[in-house]
Amino acid sequence: MTPPSKSQAKAEAKRAFLIEQATICLAEKGYAHVSLRDIAKESGVSLGILHYYFASKEELLLEVIASYKERFIAELEREVVAAPLDNFFPALAAVLGRSLLEDRKLHRLWYDLQAQALYTPVFLEQVHHTRNRLHDLIARMLKRLQTERGAALAVDVSAASSILYSVIDGMILQCLLDESRTAAEAISRFQLALHHVLESLFSSGSPATHPVERGD
Incomplete structure (x- = not known):
């Protein structure tokens, strides 16, 4: 494979830089309150360069x-899907909790995009693509628990994946909206609720996972 030329590498680096700056602006203020002119100003480039x-x-x-979802999904693949089964639940809870703590504004932007997708068709395809990838990832987690631990689901894998995705999605949104709690409190409640939901999906009452211990 031919390596990129210096000009190509420079253009790719510039594009990545602009995406990074746009991420900061959009995550801070939301899609409706940021213009390309704002992003160009924060990036230190002209509007013409940004349009290029x-x-x-x-x-x-x-x-x-x-970019954000690729990183998030890669982290789930690396730390949860490939994790030893004895560490499945703690790994899942840890990744989601850490993401809520470190990427709170990016999660907020994801819900912003989903709301925009209700009215803007160009966003709908991206939302469907991302949601389908997350559904597939959850399904593979559940299938692994079934085959390697003999844990029987109370419903079929497709339904269980939809339930678990919807619950996680809803709980993350609730954490973002609940400003009366500290981040640590919100994450602790989120992790405990997630454990109970996982237990309810398996007919045996336990998918051979262990809950994260709650702090005082």
């Missing part, structure tokens, strides 16, 4: 979300 790399704010938001 991205035709519209919609295209830039899609790049931001794709």
Whole structure:
């Protein structure tokens, strides 16, 4: 494979930098309150340069979300799907808890995109693509618990995946909206609820996982 030329490498680095700056702006203020001019100003480039790399704010938001979700999914693949089964639940709870703590504003932007997708078709395809990948990842986790531990699901894998995804998605949103609690309190409640949901999905009452201990 031919390595990229210096000009190509420079253009790719510039594009990555602009996506990084756009991520900061959009995550801080939300899609409706940020213009391409705002992003160009924060990036220290002209509006023309930004338009050279991205035709519209919609295209830039899609790049931001794709970049963030790729990183999030890769982390789940590495630390949860491939984790020893004895560490399955703690690994899942740890990744989700850490993501809520470190990427709170990016999660908020993800819900912003989903709301925009109700009215903007160009966003709908990205939302479906990302949700389908997360559904598939959850299904593989559950199938592994079934085959390697003989843990029987109370419903079929497809239904269980949809239930677990919907519950996680809803609980993350609740954590983002619940400003009366500290981040640690919200994450602790989230992890405990997640454990109970996982238990309820298995007819035996336990998928051979262990809950994260709650702090005082």
